[in-house]
Amino acid sequence: MTALAQRQQRAATGAAAQAGAEDERLRAAFAPVREWVFDLDNTLYCASRRLFDQIDKRMGEYLVRLFRVDIATAKYIQKDYFRRYGTTLRGLIVNGEIADPDDFLAFVHDIDYSAIAPDPALDDALTRLEGRKWVFTNGSLAHAEAVLERLGVSAHIDEIFDVKAAGYVPKPHPQAFDAFLAHTGIAPARAAMFEDIARNLAEPHARGMTTVLVAHPDNADAGHACGCAHAHGNRHGGEGEMHPHDDANGEHIHFRTTELTGFLRRLTVAQQASSSDTTTHTGEKERA
């Protein structure tokens, strides 16, 4: 064997060992999970669909009408509220600027859903997950139903918990998670949460859930999720430090992926490999 071939073989062996260790980590982390909690926008569908861009644009238009300002000012307020209050809607409520939250939700979700196509691969991945599946969204129930219908995965979801069900207190606020857990009766240690916004995983992590950040490069919020230090510095009077929970590499994130379906597929393959190991080696208990 040539020196080059030996190096290639060593590299391949090293990569296989690394992949094996990662699969083992996946198996161990998800072994107790029977409650699968999914954020909706930019998580259950890919950010490259640009659906949330439409909602983002509608929020700007709503603020133009509400405050009678130009679009640049409206966008500034929108992003400022998103950072400070969790969502634009929460900022409007806290500041007493809106009488009817449902009017806002209906307006911003009046969008074209044709960008979302049926997703048989996601349908298949969800089929393979054992346990209950939930959608926990800062959007409205009607919006979540429309997206799930377009994706063709409605039948998998046991229940949608929307921002109205949370008393209009959105993620990442602890009260939103209190409401969600009280309503569903989920034991956090048996639950995994999938999200595209890093800070929304801080509470799930603190409560003992397994956390997965779904961060696609096309996600406009990814900048917020992984590097908003400058934005904080500019908008919040010199707070130059990025909040640790906005950090996509923060300790509150157990796993990160650019795409949900591929992650779920890898997980179920790792789990199946593990169970066939256990069957093959009779009498030998699963190491994890």
Ligand SMILES: [Mg+2]
């Ligand atoms: Mg989202």
